[in-house]
Amino acid sequence: MHKIAEGLYVLPSFPSFAINTYLMEDVLIDAATKWDALRIARQLRGRPVNLLALTHVHPDHQGAASKLCQSMNLPLACHADDQQIMEGRKPMLPRSWMIKLQEKTWMGRPHPVSKVLKTGDELAGFKVIHAPGHTSGSVIFFREKDGVAVAGDVMSNLNPFTLRPGLHEMPDEYTVHRSQSRESIRLLASLDPAVVCFGHGKPVTDRAALKRFAQALP
Template identity: 40%
Template sequence: MKNIAPDVYQIPLFPRNAINCYVVEDILIDAGIRSSGNIILNSIQNKTITKHVLTHAHADHQGSSKTICDTLQIPLWCSALEKETAENGNVIFGYPNPNHLISKFQKKCWAGKGHPVSHTLKEGDHIAGFTVIETPGHSHGHLSFFREKDGTLIVGDVMTNMNLLTTSVGLHEPPQLFTTNQELNRKSIKKLALLKPKILCFGHGPVLFNNGELEKFITKF
C-alpha cells in the first residue's frame, strides 16, 4: 500500500500498476478482480475500513467487492446507474460488444458475484473529504472523486495512465471495447480537466503528479 497524499493510499493489484484500488480515510474505492480479495485484505489489515465504494461496476473494479464487504461486514456504495450491475454481477451489460471473447473472459474469470448496494451517490455528495463527480461514458454511472484542498482526483477509468496492451505509461482514453459511450466519456475527461487536478489516481496505470500532461492530453479532443 503506497501513501499518495494525506489519507490517500494506492493498492496496486497487478504488476506495473495495471489494476489499482485506493483507500481514502476509512473508505475502500474499487476492488480489482475476483482474485484480488486477499491482496486487498492483507494490505488494509492495519486500517479501519467502514465502507466500500465503486467508481463503476466493471469486472476489474467489483471483482472482489462481495468478498471484501462480506469479510469486513461493511456496506457497498455506488451511483444509482451502477446499482443494478453491482447487485447482479452482470458486469459486461453496458459493453458495446458483450459477446467479444475478452468480454466473455472478464465475466467468467474476473467478475465477482453481485452484492447489495445500501446507498447511492450522486454529483456533489461528499465522502472522506472528496466530492463526488459524475463522469459517465466509460460506463453509464461512472463516478470520480475530487479533493479540492490538494487537487487529488480518483479518476477511475475515465482515463488510463498506461497503454493496456503494451503497459507503457502515458495518458489514454479507455478502450472502446469496454466503453459504453466514447463521446460522453470525452466530455467527462474535459469535465475533470476543468478541476485542474494535481494528483491523478487511475484504475489502470501509475499515479500522475500532473505537470501539464493532462492539459496536453485534452488538446487531442
C-alpha cells in the same frame, strides 16, 4: 501501502499499477478482480475501513467487492447508474468480447448496493462527481483543497495491451459511450487536478499533459 497524498494510499499489486485499488481515509476505492480478495483484506488488516466505494462497475473493479463486503462487513457504494449492474439485475456493459472474457475470469458475485452515489455527495472529504461514458455510472472522487482526484477509468495512464505508461482513452471494448467519455475527460481536466489516480497506471501529476490530452480530443 504507497502514500500518494494526505490520507490517500494505493494498495501494492502485481504487476504494479496494472489494476489499482486505493484507500481514501477509511474508504476502500475499488476491488480489483475476484482473485484479489485475500490480498486486499490482508493489506487492509489493522486499518479502519468503513465503506467500499466503486468508481464504476466492471469486472476489474467489482471483482472482490462481494467477498470483501462480506468478510470485512462493509457497506457497498456505487453510482445509481451502475447499481443494477452491481446487483446482477442488468448485464455488464459494453457487451464486447473483452468484457465477456473478464466476466468469466475476473468478475465477482453481484452484491447489494447500500449507498447510492450522486454528484455532490461527499466521501472522506472527497466530492463525488458523475463522469459517465466509460460506464453510465462512472464517478470521480475529487478533493478540492489539494486538487487530488481518484478518477477510475475515465481514462488511464497505461496502455491496456502493452502495459506501457502514458495517457490513453479507454479502448472501445471497455467504453459504453465514446462522446460522453470524452466529455468526462474534459471535465476531469477542467478540475485542474494536482494528482490524478486512475484505475490503471501510475498517478499523474503533470497538469499540462492532462490539459493537452483533453484539448486534443476530437
